[in-house]
Amino acid sequence: MKNWLILFLAAALPWGLVAQDSPQQQQLPNAPSSSKYPPPPPAPVTPPPSTSAPAGSPQNGSTTSASSPAASTPNAGTTAAPAAAGGATPASDTPDDTVTVIRKRVDEVNVVFTVTDKRDHFVKDLKESDFRVIDDNKPAVSIQSFSRQTNLPLRVGLLIDASNSVRDRFKFEQEAAIEFLNQIIRPRYDKAFVIGFDTTPEVTQDFTDSPEQLSKGVRMLRAGGGTAMYDAIYFACRDKLMKEDKGVIATRRAIILLSDGEDNQSRVSREEAVEMAQRAEVIIYAISTNTSGLKLRGDKVLEHFAEETGGKAFFPFKIEDVANAFTEISDELRSQYAVSYKPADFVADGKYRNIEIMADNKKYHVRARRGYYAPRQ
Secondary structure (H helix, E strand, O other): OHHHHHHHHHHHHHHHHHHHHHHHHHOOOOOHHHHHOOOOOOOOOOOOOOOOOOOOOOEOOEOOOOOOOEOOOOOOOOOOEEOOOOOOOOOOOOHHHOOOEEEOOOOOEEEEEEEEOOOOOEOOOOOHHHEEEEEOOEEOOEEEEEEEOOOOOEEEEEEEEOOHHHHHHHHHHHHHHHHHHHHHOOOOOOEEEEEEEOOOEEEEEEEEOOHHHHHHHHHOOOOOOOOOHHHHHHHHHHHHHOOOHHHOOOOEEEEEEEEOOOOOOOOOOHHHHHHHHHHOOEEEEEEEOOOOOOOOHHHHHHHHHHHHHOOEEEOOOOOOHHHHHHHHHHHHHOOOEEEEEEOOOOOOEOOEEEEEEEEOOOOOEEEOEOEEEOOEO
8 A cells, every 4th residue: 555655646746846837937027038038948848839939039130129210321412311111120010119211322412502692691482493503513413302491400519619819708609609509409309519629629518409408518618728620620520410310310410610710739630620521511600709800811711611511601800790690690590402413423432522503593692512522332
């Protein structure tokens, strides 16, 4: 009788162990990691074959993310546009998990430009047929898109010369800059950052849509030191404006530069700074801090930056005119045209190509960047 009892207990022991393990299997942690990388089941239990991978787990060595849009790297002279279909698979079939796919043609050039009459008033009612686009001395093959008074989101860099040479009216210029930012930046739509520069550029406020934070960034600036203006422009274009949004959405990029134009500390040259602005598709508006009443060498440097990028230089000889210059820049940023065209004989070789946009009416003056660097294949 004892032998039979021993045999019965030995046979029932494995079933008892399985019964003990079952509640543990039903109490797996509900953390994301448990669904993405579930722990292996206990050895005694063999799970049934599965026809699909667990939700969120990698398949064939790749993963998809609904929160990170797929985007191509931005190249100078081109702007990304949303793709119609294809290219990426959503993480699931639910509407909340769609993936935005961004495509870009390397042979499509985008230019923002301004038109004024002989009195320097903005002309805002022209049509596509009123213009001719010349790229690298040849007419454009086709116009892909044309729009008036573009309302694209702004990405603005405010660069303020904080060297000793601008000390006289530094405080007034700070307040004028703050008023400009309050007027131009629309919360949840536009963004700006503040850089002060003397011997080196210093970011006192990074990209934000908060006028209050931008005002604090401007008021943090203190005048003193040398002037490294070219370095500040180069840094703002390459490390801030070119990287913001990374080509995912179309924006207008601009630098508002307050300086006397005199540079004595930069490591990059003037033309290297101009080239970087063109590659980043940045329009430069310069406000001179020269108080002499004469157009000095630095003023000509400011004009050069503005002309090469499609902006404008202002020379407010009276301190009250600084605020007027900011107001005019604000009006211009809301009174522009945008054209996208396909150039003739385009080669993605990284070389510089000049741009000329001409109005058929000779009374009108068109101001646009003078060229761009073709992307490399």
